Amino acid sequence: MTYLHSIGEYFLMLKGVFGRMTKRSVLRNLIFKEINELIIGSLGIVCFLSFFIGAVVAIQTALNLNNPLIPKSLVAFAARQSVILEFAPTFISIIMAGKVGSFITSSIGSMQVTEQIDALEVMGINSKNYLIFPKIIAMLTYPFVIAISMFLGILGAYVAAVLGGFVKPDDFVSGLQDDFVTFHLIYAFIKTFLFAFILATVPAYHGYYMKGGALEVGQASTTAFVWTSVVLIITNYAITQLLLS
Amino acid sequence: MIEVKDLHKAFNGEEVLKGLNFVFERGKTNLIIGQSGSGKSVFLKNMLGIFTPEKGTIEYDGKPYSEFTDEERRELRKEIGMVFQGGALFDSMTVKENVMFPLKMFTKMKKTEMEERVNTVLERVNLIGADDKMPSEISGGMQKRVSIARAIVNRPKYLFCDEPNSGLDPTTATVIDNLIQKITHEFDITTIIITHDMNSVLEIGEKIAFLKDGLLAWTGTKDEIFKTEDKTVTDFVYSSNLFKKVRDAQLKGY
Numbered sequence: 001m002t003y004l005h006s007i008g009e010y011f012l013m014l015k016g017v018f019g020r021m022t023k024r025s026v027l028r029n030l031i032f033k034e035i036n037e038l039i040i041g042s043l044g045i046v047c048f049l050s051f052f053i054g055a056v057v058a059i060q061t062a063l064n065l066n067n068p069l070i071p072k073s074l075v076a077f078a079a080r081q082s083v084i085l086e087f088a089p090t091f092i093s094i095i096m097a098g099k100v101g102s103f104i105t106s107s108i109g110s111m112q113v114t115e116q117i118d119a120l121e122v123m124g125i126n127s128k129n130y131l132i133f134p135k136i137i138a139m140l141t142y143p144f145v146i147a148i149s150m151f152l153g154i155l156g157a158y159v160a161a162v163l164g165g166f167v168k169p170d171d172f173v174s175g176l177q178d179d180f181v182t183f184h185l186i187y188a189f190i191k192t193f194l195f196a197f198i199l200a201t202v203p204a205y206h207g208y209y210m211k212g213g214a215l216e217v218g219q220a221s222t223t224a225f226v227w228t229s230v231v232l233i234i235t236n237y238a239i240t241q242l243l244l245s
Numbered sequence: 246m247i248e249v250k251d252l253h254k255a256f257n258g259e260e261v262l263k264g265l266n267f268v269f270e271r272g273k274t275n276l277i278i279g280q281s282g283s284g285k286s287v288f289l290k291n292m293l294g295i296f297t298p299e300k301g302t303i304e305y306d307g308k309p310y311s312e313f314t315d316e317e318r319r320e321l322r323k324e325i326g327m328v329f330q331g332g333a334l335f336d337s338m339t340v341k342e343n344v345m346f347p348l349k350m351f352t353k354m355k356k357t358e359m360e361e362r363v364n365t366v367l368e369r370v371n372l373i374g375a376d377d378k379m380p381s382e383i384s385g386g387m388q389k390r391v392s393i394a395r396a397i398v399n400r401p402k403y404l405f406c407d408e409p410n411s412g413l414d415p416t417t418a419t420v421i422d423n424l425i426q427k428i429t430h431e432f433d434i435t436t437i438i439i440t441h442d443m444n445s446v447l448e449i450g451e452k453i454a455f456l457k458d459g460l461l462a463w464t465g466t467k468d469e470i471f472k473t474e475d476k477t478v479t480d481f482v483y484s485s486n487l488f489k490k491v492r493d494a495q496l497k498g499y
């Protein structure tokens with residue numbers, strides 16, 4: 001019952017977000033600020049994680065390929081598939097739920113508990129639009145992050161496979177090109193867009209509707225991380241079932 | 246002028262306001278006093294439209310809020326300045342950006358005009374040189390003053406202050422009280438101030454509503470409040486030792 005209530009409240013919030021718009025010049029500045037904070041601010045950790053995950057996937061695959069009949073280029077193929085299909089879009093999004101998500105919840109939540117949202121409303125500003133809309137628009141650039149993550153993941157795999165002496169460079173490159181299905185990339189980016197929307201709105205919901213004080217802001221961030229992850233994973237399952245099977 | 250008629254507000258079935266009637270006059274500092282938890286902030290938030298009352302009407306210069314269209318409500322809100330209990334400054338903006346915010350959102354002023362207006366207002370509240378500080382970098386009293394500056398920068402018709410001088414030293418508190426009173430007279434604003442500070446009552450209580458158990462237990466002016474025999478009022482007024490001693494001294498004829 002309370003879940004149903006929350007889901008209803010979430011969609012009401014979205015209605016408000018896309019309701020009356022904030023003055024355009026103000027909105028534009030807010031969007032740039034959010035891109036800087038949410039997207040640019042996350043690139044470092046995303047690059048770092050992607051490279052090493054790709055590397056580990058390559059090493060694991062290589063170590064498990066003992067059968068001489070299976071070509072070593074399979075390492076590249078496996079790295080490409082796992083990075084493009086899941087590691088970059090899904091795994092990185094879970095990380096982002098922790099980083100970007102808790103930032104969104106705590107920043108909106110602390111505005112709620114210190115009456116800053118009331119202050120906006122009293123001035124006649126649509127606070128949902130003012131606070132959440134720029135975050136959603138900023139997150140539209142999230143697919144670029146995932147594209148970088150895919151590239152670095154595969155680069156990591158290449159470096160690990162070649163430096164580790166598991167695969168020859170030529171074999172790796174040919175493995176990368178084996179059975180490439182363009183639709184897999186489309187699928188990955190469709191879900192990235194959905195994840196971006198979830199990453200912006202689910203934590204925003206938890207911040208916007210929270211009650212209490214500073215302590216509760218911390219709790220709300222944790223709850224937001226849990227729920228954002230759950231929604232991401234369920235969406236991932238649903239979209240994979242829908243598009244790939 | 247804001248006229249409140251038979252205002253009721255409940256949370257989860259528990260009535261906080263049980264039928265309030267009062268007229269907040271224009272060009273005067275109207276005070277709402279009462280104990281912590283008596284519903285002062287809730288009263289104010291009903292008038293601001295943050296809460297919707299279960300029953301009763303609130304009229305802004307003769308027109309009930311319920312009859313305002315959405316557009317008119319937005320216009321009305323641009324004419325309201327609000328000083329929140331905790332200041333409610335936007336903590337991602339500097340002092341100057343906070344004060345400039347209403348101008349940026351609602352006027353077509355040029356940057357230089359806005360800067361000029363902001364400087365004038367900041368001077369008014371005795372805050373010079375803190376422009377580029379963040380709210381977290383200034384003291385509580387300064388935050389309150391920034392909050393007042395933000396509330397008056399767009400020349401409101403209505404000014405609402407929720408305990409503008411709580412947590413301040415007596416000198417600063419008096420300065421702020423006098424500032425609000427002066428602005429009220431100068432721009433003919435309908436000002437409503439929540440306070441539990443008897444000093445403020447003494448200074449600026451041009452019209453007073455005493456809230457107790459969800460009802461207005463007493464109304465009057467600052468001169469009347471120190472003469473009244475009403476026990477609920479005297480209990481509240483003389484709960485402060487200082488005022489009790491002053492009264493006893495008076496009674497003894499010092």
Ligand SMILES: Nc1ncnc2c1ncn2[C@@H]1O[C@H](COP(=O)(O)OP(=O)(O)OP(=O)(O)O)[C@@H](O)[C@H]1O
Binds near residue numbers: 285441
């Ligand atoms: N949003 C809300 N939801 C539920 N109950 C509320 C809400 N806001 C206020 N109340 C209740 O209404 C009552 C009055 O609260 P209010 O904040 O108006 O007190 P107050 O007179 O302003 O006190 P103080 O002087 O401490 O600020 C309290 O019992 C409070 O719990």
Ligand SMILES: [Mg+2]
Binds near residue numbers: 285287330407
């Ligand atoms: Mg209060």
